[in-house]
Amino acid sequence: DPGRVPGAAAHPLRGQRVALIQGNFDQRHKLDAAYFNKMQHFYVDTTSHLPSDVSLVFWPETVVPTFLLELPSFVRPLQATLSLRPTQVILGVPVRDDRDQFYNAAVLFDDSGARQRYAKMALVPFGEYVPFRDWLGGLFKNGMFLQADYSPGLRFAPLQTRWGKA
Secondary structure, eight states: OTTOOTTOOSSTTTTOEEEEOOOOOOHHHHTOGGGHHHHHHHHHHHHHTSOTTEEEEEOOTTSSSSOGGGOHHHHHHHHHHHTTSSOEEEEEEEEEOTTOOEEEEEEEEETTEEEEEEEOSSOOBTTTBOTTHHHHGGGOOTTSSOSSOOOOOSSOOOOEETTEEO
């Protein structure tokens, strides 16, 4: 089956309610630090007001282009919201490892924090990395493009939710 996750059940969420949240923020605001708190609050607050029987919530890729998982001002309110319900959230955020490599990742989050992550393997040129940066780097000034490239993930690793792989 093309597109099917190996080893995943055909309908692992059958009987579960899933929510998708899309904030529809202007792209210019996503890159403005003054809007970070507003965007973070929107996603956490919207999640907290979902019906209590929602099992899994999806937030967009790169909710806010910063290392959200390193910010207690983001992590604590989300953990508090999820501690009141058996809900997990999958969100897209930049992450970095202990070697200071950057990844565009999907993270499975619940009341205990970030449980698992999947680093994107196929990166988008000029969006997640600048091809031929050594040759082209001088053409991109004034922060038009990434200051540093994302690294591609090294392995396919579906996130294991309470109800199956995602």
